[in-house]
Amino acid sequence: MAEDNNTKMKCMRCGHEFFGHYEKGVAEERSCPKCGSFSVRPLPEKKKPTG
Amino acid sequence: MDVGRHPNITLLTYSEVEDVSGYIGNFKVKMRRKAKYVDESTCNACEECVKVCPVVVPDEFQMGFASRRAIYIPFPQAVPSSYLIDMEACLGNFPIACGKCMDVCDQNSINYDMKDEIIEVEVGTIIVSPGIDMYDPTEHDEYGYTKFENVLTSMEFERLMGPTGPTAGEIIRPSDRKMPRTVGFIQCVGSRSRKKGNPYCSNICCMNTVKETLLLSEYSSDIKSKVFYMDMRTFGKGFEDFLKRSKEHGAIYIRGIPGEIEEDPRTKNLILTIEDTMTGKIEQHEVEMVVLATGITPRVDSEGIRKLLTLTTTSDGFLMEQHPKLKPVEAPTAGVFLSGCAESPKDVRESVQQAGAAAAKAQILMGQGKVKVEAITASVDSEHCTCCGICAKVCPYSAITVDVKNKIPATVTEAACHGCGTCSAECPFDAITMKHFTDKQLLSMVDNYLEEKQKEKIIVFACNWCSYAGADFAGISRLQYPDTCRIIRTMCSGRVDEKFVLRAFELGAPIVLVSGCHYADCTYINANRWAQLRVEKLWNKLERLGIRPERLQLEWIAASEAVKFAKVMKEMEEMRKKVTIEEIKETEKILKQEREKKEAREKKKKKK
Ligand SMILES: [Zn+2]
Numbered sequence: 001m002a003e004d005n006n007t008k009m010k011c012m013r014c015g016h017e018f019f020g021h022y023e024k025g026v027a028e029e030r031s032c033p034k035c036g037s038f039s040v041r042p043l044p045e046k047k048k049p050t051g
Numbered sequence: 052m053d054v055g056r057h058p059n060i061t062l063l064t065y066s067e068v069e070d071v072s073g074y075i076g077n078f079k080v081k082m083r084r085k086a087k088y089v090d091e092s093t094c095n096a097c098e099e100c101v102k103v104c105p106v107v108v109p110d111e112f113q114m115g116f117a118s119r120r121a122i123y124i125p126f127p128q129a130v131p132s133s134y135l136i137d138m139e140a141c142l143g144n145f146p147i148a149c150g151k152c153m154d155v156c157d158q159n160s161i162n163y164d165m166k167d168e169i170i171e172v173e174v175g176t177i178i179v180s181p182g183i184d185m186y187d188p189t190e191h192d193e194y195g196y197t198k199f200e201n202v203l204t205s206m207e208f209e210r211l212m213g214p215t216g217p218t219a220g221e222i223i224r225p226s227d228r229k230m231p232r233t234v235g236f237i238q239c240v241g242s243r244s245r246k247k248g249n250p251y252c253s254n255i256c257c258m259n260t261v262k263e264t265l266l267l268s269e270y271s272s273d274i275k276s277k278v279f280y281m282d283m284r285t286f287g288k289g290f291e292d293f294l295k296r297s298k299e300h301g302a303i304y305i306r307g308i309p310g311e312i313e314e315d316p317r318t319k320n321l322i323l324t325i326e327d328t329m330t331g332k333i334e335q336h337e338v339e340m341v342v343l344a345t346g347i348t349p350r351v352d353s354e355g356i357r358k359l360l361t362l363t364t365t366s367d368g369f370l371m372e373q374h375p376k377l378k379p380v381e382a383p384t385a386g387v388f389l390s391g392c393a394e395s396p397k398d399v400r401e402s403v404q405q406a407g408a409a410a411a412k413a414q415i416l417m418g419q420g421k422v423k424v425e426a427i428t429a430s431v432d433s434e435h436c437t438c439c440g441i442c443a444k445v446c447p448y449s450a451i452t453v454d455v456k457n458k459i460p461a462t463v464t465e466a467a468c469h470g471c472g473t474c475s476a477e478c479p480f481d482a483i484t485m486k487h488f489t490d491k492q493l494l495s496m497v498d499n500y501l502e503e504k505q506k507e508k509i510i511v512f513a514c515n516w517c518s519y520a521g522a523d524f525a526g527i528s529r530l531q532y533p534d535t536c537r538i539i540r541t542m543c544s545g546r547v548d549e550k551f552v553l554r555a556f557e558l559g560a561p562i563v564l565v566s567g568c569h570y571a572d573c574t575y576i577n578a579n580r581w582a583q584l585r586v587e588k589l590w591n592k593l594e595r596l597g598i599r600p601e602r603l604q605l606e607w608i609a610a611s612e613a614v615k616f617a618k619v620m621k622e623m624e625e626m627r628k629k630v631t632i633e634e635i636k637e638t639e640k641i642l643k644q645e646r647e648k649k650e651a652r653e654k655k656k657k658k659k
Contacts, residue, residue, distance in 0.1 A: 038606050
């Protein structure tokens with residue numbers, strides 16, 4: 001899969017929202033670009049059922 | 052040579068490690084001894100085969116400045132001193148089209164049918180010494196490497212000067228095979244740069260250039276050296292004197308890195324344009340040869356070794372040691388030691404030191420014949436184990452064996468377990484107990500802290516090595532941080548079980564913080580990553596249950612970051628103040644219901 005940085009991230013410290021890379025079940029170092037906190041929560045879009 | 056002759060050392064050259072299993076004291080190593088097609092026990096290196104071999108290929112050791120035959124010795128000092136056949140180049144293979152070397156070999160050492168051999172050895176300790184690769188400066192278009200004949204790398208120049216080199220030590224430049232009268236050295240090529248190459252300092256290039264300027268001055272007083280640099284890093288014993296000597300012998304040091312190199316097409320001389328940062332002037336220097344002081348990079352195949360030995364790398368790609376100051380020779384996997392440039396770029400002196408230390412550390416273990424196991428290790432209750440295999444998957448040391456297919460419960464190799472507790476936190480069936488950090492012990496700390504005045508307490512899980520040490524450092528530095536923080540120490544953030552966090556919220560904690568070592572600095576290789584994934588799952592779970600996920604926080608705090616620890620605690624306090632009594636009561640209610648439902652489910656399951 002191509003490297004994409006289009007998963008929404010939310011900083012649990014300051015509330016800042018931004019986009020970053022996310023892969024299910026894979027830990028990646030993330031920090032908030034605004035406040036520097038490591039409490040960054042990935043918010044991947046739920047897969048819609050296909051068909 | 053000494054190693055090759057030593058009765059207690061078996062040297063396996065031209066071999067590759069394919070698999071490593073086991074643990075400290077009991078490693079099993081599977082190796083492929085590649086076929087050399089020459090019997091090294093009978094070959095007497097008479098060279099007759101080389102004389103008749105018709106195949107000529109570039110000599111890798113001589114950096115392509117010379118050629119070799121298909122039958123060859125990789126480099127003059129190679130041990131054992133016997134030939135091998137490069138089968139990709141040889142004509143003698145299936146069907147025999149040449150066979151000249153075989154005809155002239157008096158010893159009958161040549162065997163075209165030789166096959167790779169797989170051997171397995173049992174060893175107690177392993178020393179990893181993968182060597183280095185040199186940075187390839189081709190991406191630096193401005194230096195014209197490979198475009199201009201007289202631009203060489205420091206390694207190529209080293210071969211050119213070497214007594215066993217392609218010119219037998221005669222220094223000539225490639226374009227006209229004449230001695231260059233001016234040689235320009237450009238420092239930090241591929242080092243200390245975030246744009247091209249690597250951000251780290253390669254450690255050896257400054258002193259290597261200083262050495263080369265001295266060798267040039269000894270070779271001929273007609274050769275002038277000019278060194279273009281950012282900083283000369285001469286920090287080792289005698290290094291500064293060495294630099295002084297180089298300057299006394301006429302080498303000129305110019306503080307400025309060329310922005311561009313151009314070639315005079317007629318003379319093939321090179322024109323360097325630089326800004327001398329001492330004078331602030333733009334200057335041009337014409338030299339007859341340029342040497343790029345290229346940096347060091349980790350061996351490309353050390354990645355394979357890393358995987359086989361469950362090691363980890365630092366951000367620069369070199370293997371990570373157990374502790375940068377206190378255990379620089381030990382790898383995180385017990386019984387494995389690092390030497391040479393495995394862990395960072397090193398010069399000869401440092402490599403010798405590290406190798407000596409690695410050998411000594413390994414010998415201490417081998418001499419004792421037994422190891423003290425950690426007091427804090429995991430143990431599996433096989434009755435509760437469902438053989439799901441999660442524990443084995445998360446163990447950073449591969450210390451857990453479980454047969455998922457045949458339903459054989461997990462077992463922990465205590466000698467390999469370092470006690471991070473990630474397995475215990477991840478086990479969905481509570482079948483793993485961490486000695487001295489049991490669920491019962493940690494939960495009762497949560498219970499005690501939240502017995503009263505819950506709204507005023509922040510529960511902080513801190514790993515022993517970094518965050519807890521950071522808290523300690525903040526304390527001894529007399530830094531002020533809110534007294535509402537209640538710290539629970541775990542060996543690793545990987546030990547923080549989902550149920551500890553949920554219990555804290557159920558008992559009324561307004562804020563819970565999980566903290567651990569910085570991402571790449573986890574004492575337990577990568578156990579903190581499991582903590583991160585768990586926190587991410589918990590955020591989702593809390594939200595699903597209608598609890599504000601922001602009340603659970605994650606932070607990486609190093610032992611040295613006392614100021615950061617205090618700052619984070621102040622931020623937690625600000626967040627705590629915003630959590631209302633109503634919100635806490637609601638959370639308590641939700642989680643109580645949730646727990647009761649789970650307990651009822653488990654009861655039902657047991658009855659079945
Ligand atoms: Zn933020």
